[in-house]
Amino acid sequence: MPTFDHGAADIPALAITIPILVACLLVAFGRRIPRPVVDSVALAAALTVLGLLAALLASSSHGRVVSWTARWVPEHGYSVGIVLVADPVGAGVAVLAAALVALALLYSWHYLSSVSGHFHALMLLFLAGMVGFALTGDLFNMFVFFELMGASAYALTGMKIEDPTAVQGALNFGIINSLGAYVSLSGVALLYARVGNLSLPQLSAALAGHRPDALLIAGFVAVSTGFLVKGALAPFHFWLADAHAVAPAPVCVLFSGVMVPLGLYGALRVYWIVFARVFPHGEIRRAFLVLGVLTALVGAVMCFGQRHFKRLLAYSTIAHVGLFVVAAGLLSASGTAGALLYIAGHAGVKAALFLLGGVMLDRYGGVDEVELWGRGRDARVIPWLFVAGGIALAGLPPFGTGLGKAVSEEAGSHAGYGWFPVLFVAVSAITGGAVLRATGRVYFGLGADPRSRAHGSETSGSHERSDVDQPLRRVPLTMLVPIVGLLLGALAVGVLPGAHTAAEYAAGYFLDSGGYTAQALGSAGHVLHQTPLPNWTGLGVGLGLLSAALALAIAAVALYPPKLRVGERTTRVARAPIIALHRIHSGHVGDYVAWMFVGIAALSALVALPLQR
Amino acid sequence: MNVYPYLVAVFLLVIGAFGIARSHNLIHAVGCLSVAQAGTYVLLLAVGYQHGAGAPVFGSPASTPTRNVSDPFVQAMALTDVVVSATVTALLLALSVQIGKRHGTVDPDELSALQG
Amino acid sequence: MTRGLRLLLFAGGAAATVVLLVFGVLGLPHFGSSFHPYRDHAVPAAVSHKTANVVSSINFDLRGLDTFGEETILLASVVGAAVLLRPAEDEDEKRPLSGGRILDSTRLVGYLLLPVTLLIGLDTVLHGALTPGGGFQGGVVLGTGIHLLYVAGSYQALERARPEDLFEYGEALGTGAFACVGIAGLLAGAGFLGNLLPQGAFGSLLSSGSVLLLSAAVGVEVASGVVVLLARFLDQALRVGKDTPR
Numbered sequence: 001m002p003t004f005d006h007g008a009a010d011i012p013a014l015a016i017t018i019p020i021l022v023a024c025l026l027v028a029f030g031r032r033i034p035r036p037v038v039d040s041v042a043l044a045a046a047l048t049v050l051g052l053l054a055a056l057l058a059s060s061s062h063g064r065v066v067s068w069t070a071r072w073v074p075e076h077g078y079s080v081g082i083v084l085v086a087d088p089v090g091a092g093v094a095v096l097a098a099a100l101v102a103l104a105l106l107y108s109w110h111y112l113s114s115v116s117g118h119f120h121a122l123m124l125l126f127l128a129g130m131v132g133f134a135l136t137g138d139l140f141n142m143f144v145f146f147e148l149m150g151a152s153a154y155a156l157t158g159m160k161i162e163d164p165t166a167v168q169g170a171l172n173f174g175i176i177n178s179l180g181a182y183v184s185l186s187g188v189a190l191l192y193a194r195v196g197n198l199s200l201p202q203l204s205a206a207l208a209g210h211r212p213d214a215l216l217i218a219g220f221v222a223v224s225t226g227f228l229v230k231g232a233l234a235p236f237h238f239w240l241a242d243a244h245a246v247a248p249a250p251v252c253v254l255f256s257g258v259m260v261p262l263g264l265y266g267a268l269r270v271y272w273i274v275f276a277r278v279f280p281h282g283e284i285r286r287a288f289l290v291l292g293v294l295t296a297l298v299g300a301v302m303c304f305g306q307r308h309f310k311r312l313l314a315y316s317t318i319a320h321v322g323l324f325v326v327a328a329g330l331l332s333a334s335g336t337a338g339a340l341l342y343i344a345g346h347a348g349v350k351a352a353l354f355l356l357g358g359v360m361l362d363r364y365g366g367v368d369e370v371e372l373w374g375r376g377r378d379a380r381v382i383p384w385l386f387v388a389g390g391i392a393l394a395g396l397p398p399f400g401t402g403l404g405k406a407v408s409e410e411a412g413s414h415a416g417y418g419w420f421p422v423l424f425v426a427v428s429a430i431t432g433g434a435v436l437r438a439t440g441r442v443y444f445g446l447g448a449d450p451r452s453r454a455h456g457s458e459t460s461g462s463h464e465r466s467d468v469d470q471p472l473r474r475v476p477l478t479m480l481v482p483i484v485g486l487l488l489g490a491l492a493v494g495v496l497p498g499a500h501t502a503a504e505y506a507a508g509y510f511l512d513s514g515g516y517t518a519q520a521l522g523s524a525g526h527v528l529h530q531t532p533l534p535n536w537t538g539l540g541v542g543l544g545l546l547s548a549a550l551a552l553a554i555a556a557v558a559l560y561p562p563k564l565r566v567g568e569r570t571t572r573v574a575r576a577p578i579i580a581l582h583r584i585h586s587g588h589v590g591d592y593v594a595w596m597f598v599g600i601a602a603l604s605a606l607v608a609l610p611l612q613r
Numbered sequence: 614m615n616v617y618p619y620l621v622a623v624f625l626l627v628i629g630a631f632g633i634a635r636s637h638n639l640i641h642a643v644g645c646l647s648v649a650q651a652g653t654y655v656l657l658l659a660v661g662y663q664h665g666a667g668a669p670v671f672g673s674p675a676s677t678p679t680r681n682v683s684d685p686f687v688q689a690m691a692l693t694d695v696v697v698s699a700t701v702t703a704l705l706l707a708l709s710v711q712i713g714k715r716h717g718t719v720d721p722d723e724l725s726a727l728q729g
Numbered sequence: 730m731t732r733g734l735r736l737l738l739f740a741g742g743a744a745a746t747v748v749l750l751v752f753g754v755l756g757l758p759h760f761g762s763s764f765h766p767y768r769d770h771a772v773p774a775a776v777s778h779k780t781a782n783v784v785s786s787i788n789f790d791l792r793g794l795d796t797f798g799e800e801t802i803l804l805a806s807v808v809g810a811a812v813l814l815r816p817a818e819d820e821d822e823k824r825p826l827s828g829g830r831i832l833d834s835t836r837l838v839g840y841l842l843l844p845v846t847l848l849i850g851l852d853t854v855l856h857g858a859l860t861p862g863g864g865f866q867g868g869v870v871l872g873t874g875i876h877l878l879y880v881a882g883s884y885q886a887l888e889r890a891r892p893e894d895l896f897e898y899g900e901a902l903g904t905g906a907f908a909c910v911g912i913a914g915l916l917a918g919a920g921f922l923g924n925l926l927p928q929g930a931f932g933s934l935l936s937s938g939s940v941l942l943l944s945a946a947v948g949v950e951v952a953s954g955v956v957v958l959l960a961r962f963l964d965q966a967l968r969v970g971k972d973t974p975r
Contacts, residue, residue: 218753
């Protein structure tokens with residue numbers, strides 16, 4: 001008789017329902033109750049969900065928590081219901097989502113415009129979508145929660161309707177993500193026709209060992225497309241910079257910190273549970289590595305060329321997504337563990353940097369490092385938080401980003417890819433250096449006056465509208481606490497002794513598709529035994545210090561460019577590919593659709609062509 | 614006839630995306646997105662069809678339940694899909710209205726605020 | 730990118746996508762085949778819960794979480810559209826232009842059809858477990874039916890019949906009721922959205938247990954949501970404009 005634990009098993013449904021119920025209350029009464037009550041109720045809801053999910057995470061470490069909604073449990077291996085499976089990775093991502101929403105709501109306290117409670121309602125609905133997506137074990141249910149995340153996100157992105165860029169960015173975001181979701185749904189239809197059910201464990205059981213024929217290839221590519229569009233893998237990434245540049249700062253926190261990693265989570269979860277025993281690992285690994293490296297390089301180059309601080313951070317997210325995909329794409333436990341640590345550390349650092357960008361916008365009325373040169377010289381605490389964020393982004397030990405980087409580099413070298421450390425150091429140094437350069441210009445007035453130089457066609461950050469009604473005189477505690485908390489959280493990921501083993505453990509569960517299927521279909525869970533892998537190694541620490549030092553050097557060179565004796569022609573030739581890359585990122589939704597289909601073609605070629613032999 | 618409905622579904626998906634790529638008007642682009650989604654409805658419902666089977670409803674007029682009916686799951690999925698489409702279209706049209714007001718145009722070629 | 734280059738890129742990508750998808754669909758069971766394992770399991774499951782409409786059973790009973798998510802998407806979109814279509818800082822809501830002629834025949838047909846449409850909508854919602862239909866379909870009929878007042882009459886008539894606050898409460902109530910039924914099931918041990926209520930006789934009006942209740946909740950929510958959504962769009966078109974000079 002299958003045993004489905006009734007204690008922790010109720011938590012997933014509650015964690016999805018509570019934010020929705022509170023959002024309903026805010027929709028109905030938000031206009032009538034005073035602002036502090038709205039803020040408190042929303043924050044309390046987010047914290048309640050956080051507590052529930054933390055309990056779920058603790059429970060999932062003894063084996064996955066499985067619940068079939070409405071008790072439609074499998075009989076003879078078949079069920080008609082929807083299953084919610086919380087393994088350590090799923091529960092962990094859900095905890096991250098709840099924590100970031102709580103901190104974002106704290107940051108928005110009192111100052112951000114709330115449109116009679118609708119902002120808070122949309123944030124809670126966004127939270128429900130993210131939690132549902134992370135915890136569900138059914139492919140169509142994933143699509144439903146994916147669209148819930150999308151609907152709330154499009155509205156939150158376009159909130160500042162007086163800003164022309166906000167509504168354009170939101171529209172680009174909406175069209176591209178929706179089109180990706182519809183491609184995914186086509187893949188879901190194909191898989192349904194073959195198997196006759198859409199829950200991940202049943203798909204896994206039905207397809208294990210099958211030969212990858214044309215239908216399964218099409219199903220895999222189509223389903224992955226929607227999730228990889230959300231995950232901003234190149235060439236599906238164009239929407240991300242547009243959306244991040246215009247959304248309010250707390251919303252960007254959620255996008256970069258957890259929504260984009262959720263896209264990658266979805267693609268990898270579906271791969272591991274449904275397709276890992278169908279496709280040979282080598283082909284899929286190559287596909288992820290190729291696209292990951294492309295994403296990391298495009299992100300890094302574009303990041304460095306931005307003058308709009310939030311766009312700079314957005315491209316750095318894209319670069320780091322490339323690194324996550326490269327690490328997780330090794331399809332090994334250590335690579336996945338490295339990716340998990342890196343995602344956790346990056347979430348803290350990037351979220352803090354976005355909130356700091358929000359503070360910059362609210363105090364000085366812009367986020368353009370050229371226009372704001374030297375404006376921040378009299379700020380005392382904030383510049384050092386920026387500096388901390390910048391070098392943490394570059395992977396300084398003992399921040400979580402450094403640990404994730406170290407574990408991933410180690411995993412790559414072990415797997416025979418010696419270029420891993422080079423890629424990781426270069427990309428994190430470039431992105432960290434860009435942040436440090438911007439900080440140096442705005443808050444320390446370093447470098448020559450940038451306004452005297454001509455600039456290309458990059459988006460300027462001086463037309464950005466502030467999130468608050470009056471420019472801030474001093475930074476309120478409700479904004480400072482989340483920033484410091486996030487940086488400390490990123491530090492904790494790298495420092496706490498349990499973090500590394502937890503990541504290894506979680507990765508082991510994530511890769512164990514046989515165990516997932518068996519446990520969801522009724523057999524008792526068992527605790528996985530894993531050999532612990534090395535933690536911080538000397539090499540890892542050294543590479544982390546190297547990339548931090550490189551980031552500082554890159555920033556210094558950017559601020560004080562040395563006079564090189566090169567002719568104008570040489571500089572023009574050298575800069576031509578970079579200018580072409582900037583032109584490709586045109587803000588035109590038609591271009592983005594064209595690149596999306598190029599991406600589908602590339603993914604299909606990478607997966608299908610080697611299988612023809 | 615064995616694969617024709619599926620080919621129609623693929624055609625709708627791709628032609629809808631083509632419409633967005635070459636569109637000169639954001640309202641038209643949002644409409645093309647709906648066309649692309651219509652391809653998914655066709656695919657879902659075609660997958661669930663069975664020759665000679667009835668509808669999976671036994672209430673009115675009351676009839677004895679039988680397994681010889683078309684697949685109800687794809688019909689439920691298509692229903693969800695329609696709701697999602699309507700809601701996303703509403704949001705995108707609201708954004709298009711505001712773009713028209715702020716930029717003075719709804720031609721994607723003339724929206725140049727987010728470059729580089 | 731120039732237009733030509735964009736279309737060339739798209740053509741290349743789309744060609745490969747078409748090849749991928751066409752080869753994929755060639756591997757499907759042929760159109761009209763009888764391989765539908767989910768149906769084979771769903772029909773007996775629906776009958777065991779005395780629900781005559783198997784599609785409604787899937788929507789509200791077997792896979793209720795999907796419908797819950799979908800209803801929430803509707804809520805999020807209506808709230809989102811309300812946020813996006815609000816009057817901007819430099820705008821306000823001014824009086825609509827009155828006037829314009831409406832043909833008497835339009836007025837007659839509109840006023841005659843209004844109660845008929847509302848009845849049909851109500852019928853579709855309440856018979857969701859028996860006949861094709863259910864909360865979503867009926868809710869849309871109800872929501873758009875109210876706008877016959879606008880087609881047959883004037884915008885003021887519609888506004889009088891459609892107090893916006895009421896419908897915003899309706900939206901929140903519908904989603905909240907669905908969530909509460911779900912949690913009630915959880916607390917009673919039947920699982921989230923478990924079908925707890927007495928299920929009655931197959932084919933009668935009060936059958937299928939909680940499916941009927943959930944269908945009604947969804948009907949309320951969808952009708953209210955559609956009304957609020959259309960209200961925002963109509964306001965944008967007719968009322969909201971740049972600040973009028975005093």
